[in-house]
Amino acid sequence: MTDAHTAGPFIAAIDQGTTSSRCIVFDKDGRIVSVDQKEHEQIFPKPGWVEHNAIEIWANVQEVVAGAVAKAGITRADVKAIGITNQRETTLLWDRTTGEPVHNAIVWQDTRTDALCRELGRNVGQDRFRRETGLPLASYFAGPKVRWLLDNVEGLRERAERGDILFGTMDSWVIWNLTGGVDGGVHVTDVTNASRTMLMNLHTMAWDDKILTSMEVPAALLPEIRSSSEVYGTAKGGALDGVPVASALGDQQAALFGQTCFSEGEAKSTYGTGTFMLMNTGGTPVNSYNGLLTTVGYRIGDQDPVYALEGSIAVTGSLVQWMRDQMGLIKSAAEIETLALSVEDNGGAYVVPAFSGLFAPYWRSDARGVIAGLTRYVTKAHIARAVLEATAWQTREITDAMTKDSGVELTALKVDGGMTSNNLLMQTLSDVLDAPVVRPMVAETTCLGAAYAAGLAVGFWPDTDALRANWRRAAEWTPRMDADRRQREYKNWLKAVERTMGWIEHEE
Numbered sequence: 001m002t003d004a005h006t007a008g009p010f011i012a013a014i015d016q017g018t019t020s021s022r023c024i025v026f027d028k029d030g031r032i033v034s035v036d037q038k039e040h041e042q043i044f045p046k047p048g049w050v051e052h053n054a055i056e057i058w059a060n061v062q063e064v065v066a067g068a069v070a071k072a073g074i075t076r077a078d079v080k081a082i083g084i085t086n087q088r089e090t091t092l093l094w095d096r097t098t099g100e101p102v103h104n105a106i107v108w109q110d111t112r113t114d115a116l117c118r119e120l121g122r123n124v125g126q127d128r129f130r131r132e133t134g135l136p137l138a139s140y141f142a143g144p145k146v147r148w149l150l151d152n153v154e155g156l157r158e159r160a161e162r163g164d165i166l167f168g169t170m171d172s173w174v175i176w177n178l179t180g181g182v183d184g185g186v187h188v189t190d191v192t193n194a195s196r197t198m199l200m201n202l203h204t205m206a207w208d209d210k211i212l213t214s215m216e217v218p219a220a221l222l223p224e225i226r227s228s229s230e231v232y233g234t235a236k237g238g239a240l241d242g243v244p245v246a247s248a249l250g251d252q253q254a255a256l257f258g259q260t261c262f263s264e265g266e267a268k269s270t271y272g273t274g275t276f277m278l279m280n281t282g283g284t285p286v287n288s289y290n291g292l293l294t295t296v297g298y299r300i301g302d303q304d305p306v307y308a309l310e311g312s313i314a315v316t317g318s319l320v321q322w323m324r325d326q327m328g329l330i331k332s333a334a335e336i337e338t339l340a341l342s343v344e345d346n347g348g349a350y351v352v353p354a355f356s357g358l359f360a361p362y363w364r365s366d367a368r369g370v371i372a373g374l375t376r377y378v379t380k381a382h383i384a385r386a387v388l389e390a391t392a393w394q395t396r397e398i399t400d401a402m403t404k405d406s407g408v409e410l411t412a413l414k415v416d417g418g419m420t421s422n423n424l425l426m427q428t429l430s431d432v433l434d435a436p437v438v439r440p441m442v443a444e445t446t447c448l449g450a451a452y453a454a455g456l457a458v459g460f461w462p463d464t465d466a467l468r469a470n471w472r473r474a475a476e477w478t479p480r481m482d483a484d485r486r487q488r489e490y491k492n493w494l495k496a497v498e499r500t501m502g503w504i505e506h507e508e
């Protein structure tokens with residue numbers, strides 16, 4: 001609720017995430033005034049397939065926007081802009097006349113386009129995609145998902161070529177609906193989301209005609225690529241009717257923005273369903289030779305784009321969910337800390353959660369999860385510890401790659417996301433990285449970043465210096481592990497990772 005410290009005006013941010021949609025209202029100091037959140041169904045039609053119902057998601061978005069506005073006790077006149085952030089790569093095609101999705105959204109974790117990616121690698125070549133888009137050919141990205149839909153939904157390709165169908169990642173879907181849908185909704189995406197489609201040229205910031213031809217995706221489907229911070233249109237109807245929609249950033253880029261990593265070399269790591277570490281590399285895209293992605297960090301209005309190097313880890317928080325939902329070893333995510341603290345160490349066990357293959361730095365779709373080092377001694381408490389350590393060791397592999405690619409040594413890591421409420425995990429992270437780990441006062445950095453970008457677009461905040469002044473440290477963990485143990489356990493971890501490789505034998 002509003003109080004004396006949170007007098008208006010405000011910015012509202014919508015985060016359309018993998019497991020839920022939320023809306024947060026922020027004041028000028030970047031403090032949270034109200035939050036509303038709603039989970040949506042995770043649909044698993046086959047092993048490796050993950051879908052979302054986009055109609056359910058849009059209904060939830062409307063509900064949480066109304067909820068957050070009501071909880072703040074404000075009216076739409078108090079809200080100066082709406083910012084959008086979203087799970088990236090999740091792909092939707094819908095009919096521009098009816099507004100009906102032609103299929104469920106295909107989620108970023110979905111591996112159905114594996115064979116297609118291997119075929120594109122053989123016919124077009126890995127290097128072409130890396131060079132033009134900054135991304136390795138992998139089922140993670142949106143382009144191959146679009147192609148799959150066009151090839152597998154009957155009659156869709158003809159409708160798409162006629163211009164009847166629109167493509168979008170979840171930012172585009174939310175903005176189109178928010179600004180009127182079939183009644184004049186704007187069809188746009190921002191550079192950060194577009195940089196994850198595998199269809200945008202990283203150097204020109206435009207759709208790449210040659211890649212579109214190779215991927216067999218008609219240009220008529222595509223949204224207009226805009227900056228991350230500008231007014232795209234105004235909300236029509238709903239709790240924020242008439243308010244400008246003024247930012248869009250993929251959620252990990254939004255967290256980079258919310259953590260105010262505006263200078264080259266500054267990095268953050270977000271611990272949610274997966275974990276994503278991004279480092280600001282300034283005005284030039286840095287090529288990765290160590291398994292990272294080159295991506296757009298953000299672009300403010302007509303300023304030059306800022307690039308980032310990214311280490312993407314597919315499974316971290318979702319491993320804790322798996323312990324809870326599939327294994328039944330804990331009743332809540334938070335319980336894993338108590339269970340893990342009941343033992344001193346992992347008892348020799350290592351869990352490598354290669355559920356959708358391995359993302360950075362390996363990009364191996366043939367990997368599958370393993371629990372290594374099992375003996376009769378190992379209890380569920382040791383496994384709980386190994387589950388938390390898996391997140392820490394996966395981060396260590398990413399920070400090693402970042403240092404090699406950027407030449408920047410890690411001096412401290414800014415963290416955020418749902419898993420950072422786990423103290424043991426944060427201590428373990430600092431131990432295995434051998435660096436301080438720092439969490440800001442507002443851990444909802446994803447929404448905060450979207451709010452900041454929207455606020456800049458409408459003059460709510462004057463510049464990025466004003467945003468920096470809002471960043472405050474809430475907690476810090478420093479390394480306690482001795483170097484020998486760190487080295488020994490890292491070696492064990494890498495041995496366990498090796499065991500995951502080649503489990504799936506691809507039928508050529």
Ligand SMILES: Nc1ncnc2c1ncn2[C@@H]1O[C@H](COP(=O)(O)OP(=O)(O)O)[C@@H](O)[C@H]1O
Nearest residue numbers: 019272273317318320321333334417418419422
């Ligand atoms: N105390 C905790 N310890 C470990 N993991 C946690 C804890 N609390 C939440 N999580 C994990 O964090 C994730 C939720 O974080 P959140 O940032 O909301 O994720 P997302 O934005 O990806 O949906 C879930 O996967 C959950 O299992």
Ligand SMILES: O=P(O)(O)OC[C@H](O)CO
Nearest residue numbers: 017018087088108272273
């Ligand atoms: O919705 P999240 O927080 O799981 O983030 C998902 C990422 O954007 C996928 O690239």
